[in-house]
Amino acid sequence: QKEVEQDPGPLSVPEGAIVSLNCTYSNSAFQYFMWYRQYSRKGPELLMYTYSSGNKEDGRFTAQVDKSSKYISLFIRDSQPSDSATYLCVVTISYSGAGSYQLTFGKGTKLSVIP
């Protein structure tokens, strides 16, 4: 079983739609959760990070973590064509100390927002 499973898509939605992107992970040792966004022909960039179960909002983006079911979600409200990218869920074991540099990436979900 892969450590992080993510539906690769592609996912195509009309502008203004609510988008839901999801990941599952297998190791309960993972404690910190991130979403990176990768535009075509670019490197990934950090979008959001959280360490607790529950929701974290940043503008149109909401990250949701359920540690009991090992499930991570990213919601995008009022999606825009500029949101078209690949979204990578990322987990790591600790905030600092041994192993904290090791980010485990999902394979990414490719999103297209159609005007």
Next chain:
Amino acid sequence: DAGVIQSPRHEVTEMGQEVTLRCKPISGHNSLFWYRQTMMRGLELLIYFNNNVPIDDSGMPEDRFSAKMPNASFSTLKIQPSEPRDSAVYFCASSPYVGGGAREQFFGPGTRLTVL
């Protein structure tokens, strides 16, 4: 701020040739990471440097791969000899945090390598 700089952006070579990828991290960053991205395997960490010292190279696929960081502003990833299965996008990332994986890593634009 120039961000992480990688060169070349594209490299096409023939099997058996030596390939050298270069990276200039963001000034002041203490950690440097080399990743490889393919459709099949996604993004994989190859090696991690902390203050120019290699900390973990367990992700390097085999002895054909080597990485160096002679100073805080330059790193290389070398493949010798190259094989078609090495075709991928290679990313360099840097971070201002020592061992700070849970914090942000700043990625370069990547080098797209094709081995024929």
